Structure formats: C-alpha cells, structure tokens
Amino acid sequence: MSDEKNPVVTGEQETEEQAVLQADPEEPAAQAEDAGGPGADELDDEFDDDEYESRHAEVDYGRVEFSYETREADVLDGVEISDRKNRVDAHRNFQLLGVFVVIWMFWGDLFKNNGTQTLVSWVMVIAALALLFLILKFPANNNRKYAARLKEHSPRFELAATRDGIDVREGGGKYYIAFSGSCSVYDYKGVYAICYDKNKVVAVPKNQLDEATAERFCGVLRQGLGDRFEKVAEDTRRPLFGKRK
Numbered sequence: 001m002s003d004e005k006n007p008v009v010t011g012e013q014e015t016e017e018q019a020v021l022q023a024d025p026e027e028p029a030a031q032a033e034d035a036g037g038p039g040a041d042e043l044d045d046e047f048d049d050d051e052y053e054s055r056h057a058e059v060d061y062g063r064v065e066f067s068y069e070t071r072e073a074d075v076l077d078g079v080e081i082s083d084r085k086n087r088v089d090a091h092r093n094f095q096l097l098g099v100f101v102v103i104w105m106f107w108g109d110l111f112k113n114n115g116t117q118t119l120v121s122w123v124m125v126i127a128a129l130a131l132l133f134l135i136l137k138f139p140a141n142n143n144r145k146y147a148a149r150l151k152e153h154s155p156r157f158e159l160a161a162t163r164d165g166i167d168v169r170e171g172g173g174k175y176y177i178a179f180s181g182s183c184s185v186y187d188y189k190g191v192y193a194i195c196y197d198k199n200k201v202v203a204v205p206k207n208q209l210d211e212a213t214a215e216r217f218c219g220v221l222r223q224g225l226g227d228r229f230e231k232v233a234e235d236t237r238r239p240l241f242g243k244r245k
Contacts, residue, residue: 061219067158068208070170075147078193078203081186081232086199088139095135102128159204161217163224166194168202177202179224187231192217 083089102124109121154171161167165178177183183196194202206214221229 059219061163061216061223063160063162064213064216064220065158065160066209066213066217067156068205070151070155070157071205072144072147072151074191074203074205075150076143077189077191078195078201079143079146081188081193082195082199082201083139083143084232084235085184085186085195092135092139096132099128099132099135157202157204159202161220161224163220165224166202179228183225184228184230185221185225187218187229189234192221 106121106124106128109117110125112118156170158169159166163179165176165180165183168175168177177194177196181196182198183194186193186195190206192204192206194204196202204217209217218229
C-alpha cells in the first residue's frame with residue numbers, strides 16, 4: 001500500500017525531468033516577459049512620453065528672433081481661425097435668422113391691396129434683403145481689405161519671443177503681447193496665428209521660418225502658453241449660410 005501512494009522515483013526518471021527543465025533555460029524569462037500582458041508596451045510608451053515632456057519642459061529656448069514678409073493669404077488664414085474661435089459664424093447665423101423672421105412676417109402682405117400696410121411690408125422686406133446681403137458679403141470683403149492694408153502699411157514683421165511674451169515690430173511701430181493675458185496661438189493651415197485682445201491677430205507664416213527657428217519658436221509657445229498653443233485642423237464643414245472664406 002505504501003508503495004502505491006509514494007511511488008519510488010528511479011534515477012533514470014529523475015534524469016529525464018532535469019533534462020526537460022534544462023531544455024529551454026530562457027523559458028522562465030520569456031514567461032515573465034509575457035506576464036506583462038498586452039498593456040506592458042503601452043505603459044512603456046506612456047513613460048517615454050512623460051519622460052520626453054519632462055525633458056522638454058526643462059529646455060531653455062531663450063529669445064527667438066525672426067522676421068517675415070507680410071502676405072495677404074497668410075493674414076486671411078490668421079483672421080479665419082480668429083473668427084472661428086470667436087464664433088463669428090454662429091453670431092452671423094443668429095443675425096440671418098432674425099432677417100428671415102422679418103421677411104416671413106411681412107411677406108404675406110406684399111401682394112395684398114392693403115394700402116399703407118402693403119407699402120410698409122415692401123419697405124421692410126427690401127430693407128431685410130439689403131441687410132441680408134451685407135451680412136453675407138461684408139465680413140469677407142472687410143477681411144480682404146484689412147489684409148491688403150496690412151500688407152501696404154506693414155510689409156515686414158519682426159518678432160522676438162520668450163516664454164513670457166512676444167515683442168512685435170511692424171509698420172514703424174512696436175508693441176508687446178504678454179502670454180499672461182488672453183493670448184492664444186493656433187497652428188492652423190500655413191500660419192501660427194497669434195490671437196490677443198479678443199479679435200487682434202498676428203499671422204506668422206510657417207514657410208518663412210527655417211526648421212530650427214520653427215522648432216525653437218514652438219518650444220517657447222508651449223512653455224509660455226501651455227494648452228493655449230493649439231494645433232487646429234481645417235474645418236471642412238459647410239457653413240449654415242454663405243460660403244466659407
């Protein structure tokens with residue numbers, strides 16, 4: 001009975017078990033590596049990203065100075081993203097809705113012989129249509145005129161950026177844009193749009209900066225603005241009314 005419960009292990013069997021264990025000495029290490037599971041690489045990547053951000057924050061980019069030529073297309077790109085962030089399209093849509101309400105209110109009396117009421121209806125509808133035309137066309141024309149004036153009066157911009165703000169010299173004048181204020185910068189289309197004081201914008205063209213200067217400039221913006229330096233994709237959606245500039 002004791003032999004059946006505790007079988008005797010012969011020397012030959014012991015040798016075979018040792019051979020199996022020694023057949024693949026790296027197997028325990030491989031199993032330990034697999035124990036990390038599918039998320040192990042992701043954790044490593046997150047650690048690497050955090051380490052990169054930490055090193056990036058410690059870099060002193062100093063003072064980044066450069067200049068660029070003013071071009072109307074770049075100015076219009078900067079104005080476009082500024083208007084988009086200020087929700088100009090949404091405000092315009094509310095204005096258009098009000099115009100359509102006025103037209104709807106007086107449209108029914110246009111072709112009735114109601115004397116003074118018919119005349120008033122015609123005046124209101126014509127005025128509403130004129131206002132509709134101005135709402136749809138004025139912003140785009142105004143932006144183009146602004147870009148043309150800026151190119152004429154300030155053909156060249158000179159910027160000096162630090163982590164605290166940007167010194168701007170243009171058109172014979174100079175001013176300072178502090179990062180501690182309401183300043184935000186958007187990487188949009190072909191420009192870095194520096195938006196400040198609600199509706200003012202300086203559009204820095206990417207293709208007029210060399211690679212080293214662009215890298216240092218972006219580094220300064222990240223350090224000084226944090227989340228307020230944002231890359232924005234082009235909006236391909238059609239607006240509710242009118243055409244996108």
